[in-house]
Amino acid sequence: MYQPEDEQRLSLWAKELLKSSNEDVQTQLDMLRSVINYNDWKYYVQDNSVLADVEYDTLFKQLKELENAHPDLITADSPTQRIAKGLSEQFTSVSHLVPMLSLENSYNAEDLREWDKRCRETSKESEIEYTVEPKYDGAGISLYYEDDKLVRGATRGDGIMGEDITPNVKQIKSIPLSAALSKQHIQSLEIRGEVIIPKDTFKNYNEQRIAEGLAPLANPRNAASGTLRMLDPREVAKRGLSAILYHVSYHTTENNVADPEVMQTHYGTLEWLYNIGFNSPVKNMKRCKTIDEVIDYVLDFEQHRDDLPFEIDGMVIKVNSLELQDRLGQTTHHPRWAIAYKFKARQASSKLLRVEFQVGRTGSITPVAKIEPVPIGGVTVGSISLFNEEVIKEKDLKIGDTVLVERAGDVIPYIVKSNPELRNGTEEEIIFPTHCPVCKEELFKPEGEAAWRCINVSCEAQVVERLIHFASKDAMDIRSFGDSNIRRFHDMGIVKDIAGIYKIDYEQLNGLEKFGAKSVENLKVAIEKSKQQPLNRLIFGLGIRYVGETTAKTLANAVNHLKDFQTWTVEQLCTLEDIGPKVAGSVYQFFQAHENIHILDELEVLGLTLTNQHKKDGNQENGALSGKTFLFTGTLSRFKRSDAEALVEERGGKLLSGVSSKLNYLIVGADAGSKLEKAKKLGTVKVLTEDEFGDLLEE
Numbered sequence: 001m002y003q004p005e006d007e008q009r010l011s012l013w014a015k016e017l018l019k020s021s022n023e024d025v026q027t028q029l030d031m032l033r034s035v036i037n038y039n040d041w042k043y044y045v046q047d048n049s050v051l052a053d054v055e056y057d058t059l060f061k062q063l064k065e066l067e068n069a070h071p072d073l074i075t076a077d078s079p080t081q082r083i084a085k086g087l088s089e090q091f092t093s094v095s096h097l098v099p100m101l102s103l104e105n106s107y108n109a110e111d112l113r114e115w116d117k118r119c120r121e122t123s124k125e126s127e128i129e130y131t132v133e134p135k136y137d138g139a140g141i142s143l144y145y146e147d148d149k150l151v152r153g154a155t156r157g158d159g160i161m162g163e164d165i166t167p168n169v170k171q172i173k174s175i176p177l178s179a180a181l182s183k184q185h186i187q188s189l190e191i192r193g194e195v196i197i198p199k200d201t202f203k204n205y206n207e208q209r210i211a212e213g214l215a216p217l218a219n220p221r222n223a224a225s226g227t228l229r230m231l232d233p234r235e236v237a238k239r240g241l242s243a244i245l246y247h248v249s250y251h252t253t254e255n256n257v258a259d260p261e262v263m264q265t266h267y268g269t270l271e272w273l274y275n276i277g278f279n280s281p282v283k284n285m286k287r288c289k290t291i292d293e294v295i296d297y298v299l300d301f302e303q304h305r306d307d308l309p310f311e312i313d314g315m316v317i318k319v320n321s322l323e324l325q326d327r328l329g330q331t332t333h334h335p336r337w338a339i340a341y342k343f344k345a346r347q348a349s350s351k352l353l354r355v356e357f358q359v360g361r362t363g364s365i366t367p368v369a370k371i372e373p374v375p376i377g378g379v380t381v382g383s384i385s386l387f388n389e390e391v392i393k394e395k396d397l398k399i400g401d402t403v404l405v406e407r408a409g410d411v412i413p414y415i416v417k418s419n420p421e422l423r424n425g426t427e428e429e430i431i432f433p434t435h436c437p438v439c440k441e442e443l444f445k446p447e448g449e450a451a452w453r454c455i456n457v458s459c460e461a462q463v464v465e466r467l468i469h470f471a472s473k474d475a476m477d478i479r480s481f482g483d484s485n486i487r488r489f490h491d492m493g494i495v496k497d498i499a500g501i502y503k504i505d506y507e508q509l510n511g512l513e514k515f516g517a518k519s520v521e522n523l524k525v526a527i528e529k530s531k532q533q534p535l536n537r538l539i540f541g542l543g544i545r546y547v548g549e550t551t552a553k554t555l556a557n558a559v560n561h562l563k564d565f566q567t568w569t570v571e572q573l574c575t576l577e578d579i580g581p582k583v584a585g586s587v588y589q590f591f592q593a594h595e596n597i598h599i600l601d602e603l604e605v606l607g608l609t610l611t612n613q614h615k616k617d618g619n620q621e622n623g624a625l626s627g628k629t630f631l632f633t634g635t636l637s638r639f640k641r642s643d644a645e646a647l648v649e650e651r652g653g654k655l656l657s658g659v660s661s662k663l664n665y666l667i668v669g670a671d672a673g674s675k676l677e678k679a680k681k682l683g684t685v686k687v688l689t690e691d692e693f694g695d696l697l698e699e
Contacts, residue, residue: 475541623652
């Protein structure tokens, strides 16, 4: 791993390699691997890429072609070796060189003061310097390096034995395949850490699962743990895992030389690891001279925990001196030189009162748990989706159970488990219906799916849910036409289907309760305005199974007119970005159904836009913002966010989901949080107010 001072040289190497190098094969390979590894470190650890995407992809392709031509020169730490064929059905158990112990927990300032007192009394030290770092809410791992190369990655397991998951660990690009350990005369090294999924990545992944009709993953911690044990490393690579390494548990030096100066303290060790390419917690760590300083820091950090891009559930306090750590020692359960301060719980117990079965717009039957309302993380929770029948069975839920409920950050509340030991015999089995609770048609479970479905497309519940989805903010955005009004109009026979929205007899609305002349006029204006929504919003509003907002944009940009998809095959659809066989099959079936084409014809006659105006006008490729990337954060007042994003795309700009070196502009509204702080740290992102964004659009 090259250090930051080598960046200029590596940039020159990259330019030379992109042109075509005259160097010998081995030198080319060394240069390519160095440039790619360095760029990975800058991007995945420091959030600041050196190379443009096209440059990176070109160099990676060159490396693969060169290695394919010279397979005898392939090395285990080459960037191409992150991709593996797969794991066997049975994970191999491996022993940790040093047991992975648990941490003693504390929940208040007095616990920390008592621990500090024990440390000072045991060590006979009057003052002790401590380090404080986040306690990451992920999955524990252990990495073993030898002769500068990553040899093995393992799960925590039972603390003594873990599972060998080396191929999966190699998919995590914040974990270097090689590191310059030998520069400090380190011959072997075992490092402990946590695998996490960033909040934005987790949110986007769950949105994709929901669009595909799958139950969202419960929380980032479970998602990270489950991903590490997947049998296909290619699937692991898709999850966007990151790793933070926070402890050196074991090391040996070359020829038994003395430990390097950088490994005299815990902070120094993690700072050294960060500088040679590992993602360590140093950016969020603090060294404290007294326990009162520790307490102030952890209490302040708890107030800002949601500003971090990942979940944490507390802080870890450690004795900084490694020599003093050795003197303090450990019990069979935990080290005496470290303690975890746990933040206030985002869990609570409640009683499961009943389960209601709701029919979604695609006919899926979703069981919803109704619990005694309980406050969790600042929100009162009374309803929790159970997703499907399998979840009920897996968690062994019964009516009347005392259940443990969790809500992490902005993640959907979910039931962690039931407590069978608290049952008194009055609990009742949850009986999943065999017929639709609304239209009474027999339910059907497609092969390979977990959800039962009502396949009656005329089912009243589905019709209403499709109407609600079509008019929603992220689809056609018809103001004044929310859930209650849609249900009311449907029950009265005023609106029976999507096309019916645009055929409303406004005279019928006069005299309706809560519908005065002004309300009727507002609704009329909103419905007329929705006819001008861009094609991607209409596609999303149609509710095609598995098609979310991002896929809708991909589809809209692929055609001149929506009905062009009538002639597309599944194979052609699969060539579009991020569209696989499942999504392609659903889209194909939608456009082969005569009733759907009839609806599209009717909507076009009624004045809706079925053409891709951007493609037709050529605005996107040659737009004023072409080649520029944008992200919005905070509460906007001058613009509605969806409108602002549409203005960017109309002018050829591209929207990103997170702050990175690829981002050109961050537009901030009120109460901007972690995205703004990250952009400031990067130093390469231009931060604009709403007014400045408006000026940019006018320019």
